[in-house]
Amino acid sequence: MNGWGRLVKIAADVGLGVVFAAVLVFEAVRVAASWGGNYWQFNLAAGAVVCVIAVLRRRDRARAAVAGLTVAAVAVLVARSAQLPSQPGPAMALALSVLVAAAIRTLPPRPATVVAAAGLAVAAGSLLTVHGPSSLSLVVTVNGVGWSAAVATGLLRRLRGTRRQAILEKVRRDERLELARELHDVVAHHITGVVLQTQAARITHRKHPEQLEGSLTDIESAGSDALAAMRRVVGLLRDTDDAAPGSPGPEQLGDLVERFTRHGPPVSLQLPERKSVWPPEVISTVYRVVQESLTNVSRHAPHARSVTVCVGEDHERVTVGVVDDGPPAPTRHRGGYGLVGLRERVEALDGTFSAGPRPGTGWSVRATLPVPARTRR
Template identity: 35%
Template sequence: MRPMERWRPLAQDGVLAAVMAALLSAVVFGTPGAGAVDLAAALAGSLALLAWRRAPLVSLFAGTACMLVLTARLQPGPLAAFPVLISVFAAVRTGHRTAPALAGVVFLGVDLAVRLPGAGGLVRILEDTSLLVGWFVAAGVAATVTRHRQAYLAEAERRAAEAERTREEVARRRAGEERLRIARELHDSLTHSISIIKVQAGVAVHLARKRGEDVPPALLAIQEAGGDAMRELRAALEVLRDPGRPGDPGRPGGSDASGAGVAPSGLDRLGDLVERARSAGLPVTVTVSGTRRELPAETDRAAYRIVQEALTNVSRHAGGAAAAVRVDYADDELVVQVDDDGGADPAAPPVPGTGLLGMRERVAALGGRLRAEPRAEGGFTVRAELPLEQPVRAEPRLGGPS
């Protein structure tokens, strides 16, 4: 709460007390025979209104006592009832019933008692008393309505907060169920297929060596790729089944896996990736510049995945082309660039597929920049600029068409 808002109610109460003190003081000064006791009672009863919000019972007792003194000595009329009315309203609003009812009855009784003896116009006196009774009843009713309204608003806020919490719990549960479903589907489909590929490649390598034949490099690449695919699939399944584990890719500082014997994919495995690409028939050169150092886990993983996807795209879409991988460790960012000399035409940029979209999502999640487009001299380039600070979720800043 801002200071102005905190002090505003106190300032309003001060103005109310000052106005009431001025009115009652005018009555005291205008009544013959009034003395210092009457003025003190008027001022004290008015000052009691400063506490009607924070300490309603204190305001009620002090104000009623002072106004009883003033009423008994001067008979100032309905004006003396105002401090008592305000205090009754405050006390009923905070849930008190007996104290404000007694205060109202006592004040009305004293007021009626001091006005009856020797007073003319009984009907007028009864009318004034009836009017005061109506005011007190109205104050009590208004306070009760206000109290119920505040309780209703508080309950509505509580229910809204509970509903929001329930929605979040339901959303988390559904997300967890969906992750388990995806994990089951991946396990039942991809695990079986990759296992067959790995086993068959291993059998072929074994038979070739048993017969004394040279094992084709492509077959060795298939065997190694099958093992890597199985490893990474298991890591992904572990994350899907247990999103809270340290290896969750969605958690800061996480890795693709944290199970025993499962190493995360990062630039330390760039050499293996390049060798597999070469064994598959793709000429690849690698240039690393700058001081190599430990990278944030998500940045390291994103850089590896970008190179992996870029080399896969070169093999699939630029047959016979050569690729050049450049990794630059700058002071505040990591630059990863993959160029090929294929037949991509700047005048006809390719339609972005899932691979390029995945690259953009990874780079955007780290607050970096991505440029993926045909080169003017021919071929295609993928350039990612990744910050070397801890990953910050940011909107993508894209550097060219995909």
Template identity: 40%
Template sequence: MHALVRSVWNEPRPPNPPARGWRDRALVVVLVTVTVLEGVMRPDLHWRAVSVTITAGLVLTLLWRRSRPLLTVAIAFGVCALSPLVMNGDPLEMYTLVFLLLLSYALCRWGSGREVVIGLAIILVKVSDSMVSDHPGLPDVIGGWAVISVSIAAGGALRYRARARARELDKVKLLERVQLARDLHDTVAHHVSAMAIRAQAGLATSASHPDAATDALRVIEAEASRALAEMSTMVRVLRQNQPADREPGRRVTDLRELASRGRSGPAVDVEISGDVDDLPPSVEAAIYRLAQESITNARRHARHATRVEVRVTADDTSVRLRVTDDGDGGPAHPASRPGYGLIGMSERAGLLGGTCEAGPNPDRGWTVTAVLPRTGTAS
């Protein structure tokens, strides 16, 4: 019990309570009008002018019930408790005071933990004092506590519903950031690897082939431009505070752009078979990124590799990707030290309900196999 009270006491106020502007002002105008009409039309109302003035003044606290819930509760319930001092012992009996339920609701909806505890203590003292001094019957006592409890419970329920919604949004944002980080890793790693390999080839052949340096610079410039373009797209999404694009726009047919003749590094051969025209964008993007990362890993880690084969096969239910290299295996391969690349590939396939496996071939080389459902949804 002590731990529960302490956790509630330390609970922060919900962030950025929404402002309602004209709605709050309209509510105040309506309640002030109702207060005046009640003062005019109730013949049994004592201290008519004082009651109407106090009640109309308390209605104004509704304007700050979101930003200052404890202050509004303290003012409203405190004034109601002290009003008999200026009314010759008579309590404030305006029906319009039912709006105080909105203040108790607002306290539990937008107050911090300690504000809720203090505010509820104020409400408890005031309501208990009224029930003792007014001597109501048992049905009135039960009914009064039930109404107040409903308003408090409604505020608490919506408070925790909003917190659950905020946690869900945070989870979605985190997934978006992870996906952006994965795409950024795939893009930068692929292009930077190509630039590094071409630069090494240019340096190695510059003495015997002076034009090799020029060719290498052209390739490096093209790869750098592609990397910057894709990075700019991702950074623009983050800066504009918009939802991350879960479908980067790459298609299966774009895999042909990854093919190369092996002038520097292993040759990349791409073959696509089956119907890939109506695949969901998420599946096409995933196949492209998985193949891109597999080629990057082969260029980095497959020693003495001369060829990388990329095969994509689509049927009525699934799309299968197979990337094989003919390099030497051994401890240099990333499987002995899994990094963000292989982990990201497995996660990307899993998000779409598929699988991704990587391992050595029986003789030599390495194979990455990914199978994704054609619908792009987890079962």
């Protein structure tokens, strides 16, 4: 996990702890006012235990959910046998909602279903501790709404994560297919030329042996062109996995630009002044946008004189733009699967994407990606 993501989660847990503390104090005051005596002490202790478990849930969501639900079930039984205030109280119900939602969002389907069912059982079991019609109404409302909100929130976040993963998998498949098509086109075009020139050289050798040297020179040139084209494609598109190589941050883009410059126009790379640490999915997507854009320059704008790659950061957004000055041509079209895959990838991360010709000459690709909010000093 990157540093900013860790800080955001710590801040969220601290905020949740503050909310729990406020609800616990409010609940203890209400119980002391309505029941008198020391009844509030058990209520406060049981609720505090479950709240602490909820704050620490990230260490092991399955065990945290089991522990919280177990404490809540025991509290219900104790309250029933000792005629104590109804359990789970508001603070405990809120903590159970957090635990159940986290479990449903992250655990495999079967354990998540078990946790959801156990949460419903605890919510229903709270009916055993009611002490009158007004208490019944409050218990049903607090625990019913809490459980329903937990299930709905957990399922929505789970479905969103599943959808995002499915889109990313589709993008990966499309990128592999595009690479296969690109390699096939390059090989077919150049190797066909080599074969035709070799056949012509055989005919020339029989009729005009003195011209064989020129034919062999043409074959050598065609072979060199094929090798250079293959190197451009493989050099830009090779990757061992989906993530961009190198250390976290935008610095690894320098290697990509250097590989491209060896066989293409010079590239001006502009990066943020200060070193930033972004989530892995943002790093990977920024890398892919630049990679696909440079590949398109190599394929569709071989006569471009310069390319500018600009990566910027503004508060909670990362912006990446790639611009070239290639001359307009009737055959220059970049609406293939690569850009479609980039658009899907960027939008899966709640970003925006645009690509198209610039006024007059050249082509522009631009993507904006949100990053977690940062703690300001």
